[in-house]
Amino acid sequence: MTNSKENPTTPKLMVDLKEQMNPSFDVMLIPLQLEDEVAFLLYLKTAVDGDKLQSIIIKPFFEMKSAQHYGAYIQSSPDLLAIKSEDNIPLELTKGSVLIAVQQNFFLIDVKKVNTSTVQQTLMEPTVYGPQQALSEDILTNLNIIRHRYKEPTLKIEILELKDKTHNDIAIIYDEQTVKPAILKTIQKRIKELDTTLIQSAGELQLYLNGKRFTLFPTLMLTERPDRICYNLDAGKVILMIDGSPHALIAPVVFFDFMVSMEDNYHLFWVTSFTLVLRYFGLITCLTLPALYVAITSYNPDIFRTELALTVAGSRIGVPYPSFIEVLFMLVFMELLTEASIRLPKAISATATTVGGLILGTAATEAALTSNIMIIIVSAVAISSFVIPINEMSFSIRFCRYILLAFTTFFGTVGFILGFLGILMFLINKESFGEPYLKMYWKSRRSEKGVKSE
Amino acid sequence: MKHRFKNYKVIVVAAMYFSCVFVLAGCGFKDIDKRVFVTGIGIDPAEKEEGGYKVTLKLSLPVASIKSSTGPNYEYLVYEGETLAEAIRILETHTDKILEFGHTKIIVINEELLQENMKDFMDYFVRRSDIQLIAWVAAAKTSAESILRVEPSAESAVSSTLVNFFGSNGTESPFITSTFLYEFRRDMLSDGVDAVLPLVEATEDKKELIVNKSLVVKEKSKPFELTAEQSKYYNTLLNGMSGFSYKAEKEDLTFVINMEKTTVHYKVIMDDGKPTSIKMNVKMIGVIGQSNKNLALNNLKEYDKIAAEAVKKKITDFLTTVQEKNLDPIGFGLRYRTMMLYDKNTISEWQKAYPDLPFDVSVDVALKGTGAIE
Amino acid sequence: MSRFLYYFIFLTMVSNIIASVPKILLFESKTGAIPSMIAAVIIGTIFIYILVKLFNSFPGKNLPEMLKAHTPKWFAYPVLFYLFLCWFCAGLITLITYVFLFITFFSPETSIVITTFAFVLVISFGILMKSRSMLYMAEIVIVLFVPIIFFLLIKFYANPKLDWDFIKISMMHINHVPSYWAFGASLYLFVGIADLVIFNKLFTKKHKMGWKQVLIIGLTGTAVLFTTFFVPIGYNGVEQIADLTFPWVSTSDSIRMKYGLIERVIFIFILAFLGIAFVSLLLHWHVALKILESIFEFKRLKWKGKLLAPYIFVILFGIISLVLTRKLTQYQLFSLSNYFYGSLPIFFTVLIISLVVVKRRAKL
Incomplete structure (x- = not known):
């Protein structure tokens, strides 16, 4: 037995790499040796799947006739990755690949261990009849789900890698037949231009893709529902997915997209229309009711019929501050309640709402700190803001409410209407990747071709 | 590293918002x-x-x-x-x-x-x-x-x-x-x-x-x-108010009709550019509300006539009473003015003519039934 | 014809009710308003027809570009400035009239400056938007507010208290010579199409303009003008109609919604027309701003790569309207609108002549 056979020389590349990665405890450089045949493995113990490594890399080595056979076996592995350059190798190792050296050849095999590939239940956008499964935190599982649901050969998936420290994969998914090329190009460009150090979730990615620092309304939609993704793919939109996040991004979106629940596709026409009307009513209520209260009580009490005006006046007897403070005060407490019930563990949040909502509300009216009508308004506003199917939009509307409130407080009823028109105008002037954010969509869009987009 | 937003800026904006609310609210508030x-x-x-x-x-x-x-x-x-x-x-x-x-x-x-x-x-x-x-x-x-x-x-x-x-x-x-x-x-x-x-x-x-x-x-x-009675006629003629009830008598038969619907048409009859009379058509639909005798359904036509006669008399009474006082609550004058092109003298001509104009009232009562009993 | 063109036309038609048009017409109700209205409907429809046909020859171009390219400077600039003045005045009159009536009927306690400021604030943001957004804004406001206005119209016409005898009496005043001022005021209803001066840039397709379109415009104009003029008479009588400062608002206070949450229709009326007034103001001032920008191109005034000129213009617009709402009396406003409406025939003539000139020169 020659020396070399007993102690086969480790390839220099591997030694260097190990050096480079020290002092991490999990860097493993192990030789495989059976008689004359030698192979070396370099991997990170914490990143790879041990079982997989054992079964597809190590075990075959001892079953093969020769290292040559083994090399051929490795080369035909479906998980084989191309080695673009030597600098690239450490990155791939950290992602969960194993570097194999057989007969002076190097191979990278992906044996990453993913603990996050379980598909979750839908939490954010639950439906009664639709699919109950959401996405997982693993991008491959997610892509698998999409492929499984949208079996069109025109479905294209491009993978880009983020330049930040997570080096997460971003998948750009679109249906080649329906997607607008200009929008696709803008999105690809924006992603390539991303210049941030850490992007961990789809929500974060959305903020950076926006292109503006101060934005109030989301120009990309965050969703966890595979059926919504397929629905939007069919409509020609681009889906973005980032590894490690159970949400996908949809771009471009228009305002009305945020008012659609997937449930709408699973119900009868009139039922759907009814819920849709209900939702818009909720939107308007949640946006305008607090401002309307100020306008009615403090500027134009003569608008409502006498009986109602007297009832409102009666309920405000003894409230020691002007109406807008009352509104602001109650709204802020309502927001605190909502915020608290989101952040708290589920078991406690029910208590928080009960204590806050019921006890505080009753006590506040008993103590004449707010009027009864105010409590009704605040609860109506709170309920109706949950009617908006997509949470992001609901947050934006919640914010708009305060703008409208301020406008009304400054300028009275005229401010109320003007503020409302102003918000409309803001939405209309907004764009999501070149698409107007809010406009009327009529059934036949062909007639709109006459209008040139600027 | 770019910050998504600078927190202090947001706080400044919020502070400005609240102070503005407190300062500016006041005019008309x-x-x-x-x-x-x-x-x-x-x-x-x-x-x-x-x-x-x-x-x-x-x-x-x-x-x-x-x-x-x-x-x-x-x-x-x-x-x-x-x-x-x-x-x-x-x-x-x-x-x-x-x-x-x-x-x-x-x-x-x-x-x-x-x-x-x-x-x-x-x-x-x-x-x-x-x-x-x-x-x-x-x-x-x-x-x-x-x-x-x-x-x-x-x-x-x-x-x-x-x-x-x-x-x-x-x-x-x-x-x-x-x-x-x-x-x-x-x-x-x-x-x-x-x-x-x-x-x-x-x-x-x-x-x-x-x-x-x-x-x-x-x-x-x-x-x-x-009077209350006259007010009733005024409201019925002008606004077609429902709930009009009327007592009709003929020989020993007395009954009260409840009118459900009244439609009134009137016009000023002109002859040679001068008003000559006022024609009024009244149509009433109703049921019998009270009666001192048994009523037969097949006699409804007859009751119609009795009622029409009686109502006509009352309406003519009302119209002539106000005419005597030179009052025109129904607005016959307006109707007259719509009938010719504008002229300065239209109004004075009308005012001269109105007190002597004869009324031609025709009443048409259609009874639907006799109520729950015959 | 693109639906947006109809929006331009109908918005101006409807917005006449809160401008001084009804006041001027009713003021002349006994001296020839009716024949002038008939004349205005015919001539206004013809103007619209000619303008659309003329603009059809230049798809995707706006008037300032056309004038600058094909006519000498001494011709282009004064014409543009005149057009700017007209549009600015149109917007200004709408704004001031609305603010006046709002203060009178809605919140007498609020200061006029604050109310105007609220308008100026939102409008300034609005007119700086992209031209395309204007179209969408107009559409959405129409979709939101026009149903309310239709509802009100039904209320106005279905009310038994509307006395048709009065309307017929006022129709008997047809035997008069048309009055110029009433003609100008009625012509205002048809001025909306002139927004094409700027917005033509967005329309790359030719507009179809046949007898069908002419009929729609003519009939709508007639209906709107009829409503503008006769409904207040039906509610307020013939003799004293001219006494009312805001005839239409007073008329809207004559309707009661027995079961409504809001009993007095006047509030719904004022708020619904606030939307209409707003968009009409938005369109007018946007056109005015764009024309002004084309006249004075301060290319050097830049800050962080943005042209500052539009912002300065908008601030100027705001200051002028704030000052004027404070200074103007109701009578001055009335005569200002009277003169403005009186100048509309000239306005149409200038517009058509300049378009014809451009067309001839371009063909050379």
Whole structure:
């Protein structure tokens, strides 16, 4: 037995790499040796799947006739990755690949261990009849789900890698037949231009893709529902997915997209229309009711019929501050309640709402700190803001409410209407990747071709 | 590393927002509990000085809890002044709250005031843009103040009995004339029609209100009081009010018909450019409400005729009564004016001709049935 | 015809009700308003027809570009400035009239400056938007507010208190010579199409303009003008109609919604027309701003790569309207609108002549 056979020389590349990665405890450089045949493995113990490594890399080595056979076996592995350059190798190792050296050849095999590939239940956008499964935190599982649901050969998936420290994969998914090329190009460009150090979730990615620092309304939609993704793919939109996040991004979106629940596709026409009307009513209520209260009580009490005006006046007897403070005060407490019930563990949040909502509300009216009508308004506003199917939009509307409130407080009823028109105008002037954010969509869009987009 | 947003900026914006809210709110900002709603205005002639007015404002006070409150909560402000505007200005100093006229639903005017200088106070109500043009106008017998002060025991916390009389809000009856402020102004100022106001009276114990008479008002002449019966005809002819009931008699048969629907058409017959007569067609549909005898369904046609005859006589009676006083509450003059191109002399010609014009009334009653029994 | 063109036309038609048009017409109700209205409907429809046909020859171009390219400077600039003045005045009159009536009927306690400021604040943001957004804004406001206005119209016409005898009496005044001022005021209803001066840039397709379109415009114009003029008479009588400062607002106070949450229709009326007034103001001032920008191109005034000129213009617009709402009396406003409406025939003539000139020169 020659020396070399007993102690086969480790390839220099591997030694260097190990050096480079020290002092991490999990860097493993192990030789495989059976008689004359030698192979070396370099991997990170914490990143790879041990079982997989054992079964597809190590075990075959001892079953093969020769290292040559083994090399051929490795080369035909479906998980084989191309080695673009030597600098690239450490990155791939950290992602969960194993570097194999057989007969002076190097191979990278992906044996990453993913603990996050379980598909979750839908939490954010639950439906009664639709699919109950959401996405997982693993991008491959997610892509698998999409492929499984949208079996069109025109479905294209491009993978880009983020330049930040997570080096997460971003998948750009679109249906080649329906997607607008200009929008696709803008999105690809924006992603390539991303210049941030850490992007961990789809929500974060959305903020950076926006292109503006101060934005109030989301120009990309965050969703966890595979059926919504397929629905939007069919409509020609681009889906973005980032590894490690159970949400996908949809771009471009228009305002009305945020008012659609997937449930709408699973119900009868009139039922759907009814819920849709209900939702818009909720939107308007949640946006305008607090401002309307100020306008009615403090500027134009003569608008409502006498009986109602007297009832409102009666309920405000003894409230020691002007109406807008009352509104602001109650709204802020309502927001605190909502915020608290989101952040708290589920078991406690029910208590928080009960204590806050019921006890505080009753006590506040008993103590004449707010009027009864105010409590009704605040609860109506709170309920109706949950009617908006997509949470992001609901947050934006919640914010708009305060703008409208301020406008009304400054300028009275005229401010109320003007503020409302102003918000409309803001939405209309907004764009999501070149698409107007809010406009009327009529059934036949062909007639709109006459209008040139600027 | 780019920050998504700088926190301090947001805080500054929020602080500016709140300070702006506190500083800027104020112009025109007045909370509802600092206002008091004037729901009724009463005008009487002044007692102390000649030509002045006594103004009564009825204020509705809000109640903290409507369910537990027992009755209405009103306050009255009374002041005499030379003009309406002056008196109301003074009354503003009689309460700590701002007077809100936007909810004024009723304007009660003493009937003595309804002959001269009506334009004087009408001007005030129309010019004041916050008083509704859809406020009801009513004439008051004896005094407007006493009418406003009546608080019937059936009244509930946030409603006003007097208002519910009018406009089929609560009670519906052809005896009640309802006149909006704009209507009163329009009819009073237009040539060819005279305004009609409901006349409100109070019972002797000042507990209940009675509204079943009306007043035909014409500038520079004493208002003519329509009896309850005449008011009924006026309302039926002009507004087609339902609930009209009429007693018809023939030989020993007496029955009462309840009219459900009345349609009225009238025109001025012209001959040679001059009005010669007024033709009026009345169609009524109804059922028999009460009878002293058994009625046969196959005799309905006959009852129709009996009823038509009787109604026709009554209507002609009503029309000639007002004609004798040279009053025109229905607006025949207007109809006449629509029939020819504009000319300066149209109105004076009509005014000359109207008192002698004969009426040609035809009534067509169609009875649907005899009620639940024959 | 693109639906946006109809929006331009109908918005201006409807917005006449809160401008001074009804006041002027009713003022002349006994001296020839009716014949002038008939004349205005015919001539206005013809103007619209000619303008659309003329603009059809230049798809995707706006008037300032056309004038600058094909006419000498001494011709282009004065014409542009005149057009700017007209549009600015149109917007200004709408704004001031609306603010006046709002203050009178809605909140007499609020200061006029604050109310105007609220308008100026939102409008300034609005007119700086992209032209395309204007179209969408107009559409959405129409979708939101026009149903309310239709509802009100039904209320106005279905009310038994509307006395047709008065309307017929006023129709009997047809035997008069048309009055110029009433003609100008009625012509205002048809001025909306002139927004094409700027917005033509967005329309790359030719507009179809046949007898069908002419009929729609003519009939709508007639209906709107009829409503503008006769409904206030039906509610307020013939004799004293001219006394009312805001005839239409007073008329809207004559309707009562017995079962409505809001009993007085006047509030719904004022708020619904606030939307209409707003968009009409938005369109007018946007056109005015764009024309002004084309006249004065301050290319040097830049800050962070943005042209500052539009912002300065908008601030100027705001200051002028704030000052004027404070200074103007109701009578001055009335005569200002009267003169403005009176100048509309000239306005149409200038517009058509300049378009014809451009067309001829371009063909050379």
